[in-house]
Amino acid sequence: MVKAIVAGASGGIGQPLSLLLKASPLITELSLYDVVNTPGVAADLSHISSPAKVTGWLPKDDGMEKAFTGGDIFVIPAGIPRKPGMTRDDLFKINAGIVQGLVEGIAKYAPKAYILIISNPVNSTVPIAAEVLKRAGVFDPKKLFGVTTLDVVRAETFVAEITGEKDPAKLNIPVIGGHSGETIVPLFSQAKPQVQIPSDKLDALVNRVQFGGDEVVKAKDGLGSATLSMAYAGFRFAEKLLKAVNGDQNIIEPSFVYLPGVPGGEAIAKTTGVDFFSVPIHLGPNGVEKAIDVVSSANDHEKKLLEACYTGLQGNVSKGIEFVQNPPPK
Ligand SMILES: NC(=O)C1=CN([C@@H]2O[C@H](COP(=O)(O)OP(=O)(O)OC[C@H]3O[C@@H](n4cnc5c(N)ncnc54)[C@H](O)[C@@H]3O)[C@@H](O)[C@H]2O)C=CC1
């Protein structure tokens, strides 16, 4: 029995993500929470002939309590998306409080659940979630994940365009660091199977992975950011986690986690100097089984990218922690 909750279920990501979760045989109950439209989205999805029982909730009438209680896995794409000209950090002002409120609810109604954060800026919203859970005395770093899978999905796709690989998902390319611009660091030297990127194409490829989100924001021209590819990526991570929890072995996917709190993470945090960081995670029955150190084996070009990542990321992480510790005046 697995109860999954999507918080922000009526949005551009929330709806296709909820569709994928509804179609998954791994889920028995799907609870949709949003400040608008969840009764409609739930009624629509509930006609699909898959096992999961779907319910929709709004904040009124204790909706959060009813939606969250008994939850095993929460996926959170609640919050505003970017428009052209904005950075992910520009979303902080609104999304920080939204994520804080939702995670306070999880701490209260489903403190043992897995939490997957999609809401931007991920570099700050995950530290916010950790701080909220710590304050409530229920923080288990093995169960809190910032979803950076879209960066991995993009790296697979863009590399396949260069190498001619017919099935991009067969490529395994670690993308590490954070989830914004220069904090996103693809490690093509550690791709499996190995890939050969012509040197005259490398800088453009790195840039495309780092700024893939901007490509979509620009193309959507004011109507939001990546939603469908993000729903695919969010589902891919959720499905891998659920399979690992069910006992499947050798499941590895990068995710943005609190390194000092997970097995193998302390040593990586010493190298990066940043506590919240995305690295490949070996997933297991309790969530993070082990953080895998791909940082120390990065090549010289990648190490330079990592230096730029550390500086930007540290500021984003501190901003998130500060938001909870010293809340801005309302
Ligand atoms: N981690 C990643 O790789 C990616 C993250 N994102 C981020 O995901 C977030 C959502 O993007 P979209 O779905 O396109 O936005 P959207 O505006 O289409 O949907 C957001 C939904 O959140 C809901 N919401 C707002 N406040 C809420 C609250 N307090 N409780 C519950 N629901 C609430 C809204 O009503 C709306 O339905 C954005 O912050 C965006 O930047 C987007 C793409 C990739």
Ligand SMILES: O=C([O-])CC(=O)C(=O)O
């Ligand atoms: O670019 C954005 O704002 C949305 C996002 O995180 C992505 O597509 O990677």
